[in-house]
Amino acid sequence: GEIDFTAYVSAVKEAIVIDLKGSGSEKNPSLQFMPAVSISPRMLQGHIKEKPENFPPNPPAEKLNVDGYTIYHQKLVNGGGYATAYKTLPEKDNLKTIVSIGYDEYNNKDELGEAKANLNAIQNDKTDFAKHEKWWRDYYQKSFVSLPDKRMETFYWAQIYKFGSLTRPGKPMIDL
Numbered sequence: 001g002e003i004d005f006t007a008y009v010s011a012v013k014e015a016i017v018i019d020l021k022g023s024g025s026e027k028n029p030s031l032q033f034m035p036a037v038s039i040s041p042r043m044l045q046g047h048i049k050e051k052p053e054n055f056p057p058n059p060p061a062e063k064l065n066v067d068g069y070t071i072y073h074q075k076l077v078n079g080g081g082y083a084t085a086y087k088t089l090p091e092k093d094n095l096k097t098i099v100s101i102g103y104d105e106y107n108n109k110d111e112l113g114e115a116k117a118n119l120n121a122i123q124n125d126k127t128d129f130a131k132h133e134k135w136w137r138d139y140y141q142k143s144f145v146s147l148p149d150k151r152m153e154t155f156y157w158a159q160i161y162k163f164g165s166l167t168r169p170g171k172p173m174i175d176l
Contacts, residue, residue, distance in 0.1 A: 001026030009165070010128055011135035014100055014118040017128070021094040031097050033086060035061045035072045069116055079107035085115035089123065098122055139164050 001024025009016050022029040038058040061072040061084075071085040086099040100122070102114030122128055143160045147153040166174045 003029045008129070008132060010122060011132045011139075011164075013122045013125065013128055015122040016099040017122065018097045018099070019094050020097070029095060031088070031095075033070070033072065033084070033099075035074070035084065038074050038076065040077070064112075066112065067116060069119060071112060071115065073112060080104045081107075081111050083111040083115040085112070085119055087119055087123065136164070 003026045004021045007018040020029040061074040064071045069085045069087045071083050073083045075081045081104050083102045089096045100115045100118035102111035104111040
């Protein structure tokens with residue numbers, strides 16, 4: 001059998017969409033989310049020479065089923081947390097899974113509600129992929145340049161793609 005899939009991170013909604021279509025012995029494909037252990041980024045930075053010896057680990061993620069969504073809620077030692085939520089929507093010949101994350105940096109937001117709201121928004125928007133494609137078309141047209149050095153032009157387009165993938169209005173800026 002075969003499994004064909006398409007996936008995209010929406011340019012206009014806070015969600016990931018994954019479509020699976022199976023055939024033959026793979027007619028009924030499925031996805032399974034396996035949460036990783038949440039480690040403070042400070043503990044992973046190689047340039048920090050004196051890391052705290054007794055830095056407490058984040059507690060394990062808690063699996064919840066809320067309003068038809070599967071949510072892995074990760075509380076953080078600093079008091080904040082994040083929620084990774086997903087839902088699988090059976091369609092005609094394929095399986096569509098939508099995924100989103102809600103984040104609370106300072107323990108003053110509802111990360112579960114944010115993740116669910118993101119999924120509600122994309123689940124009910126049948127035109128999201130068209131909006132996603134339009135966003136990219138418009139972005140590339142605004143970013144267009146042609147350079148005589150094709151190697152540099154290729155490098156430019158790679159940077160433009162990364163910049164478009166990593167930034168959105170109202171979101172944290174990327175580091176350089």
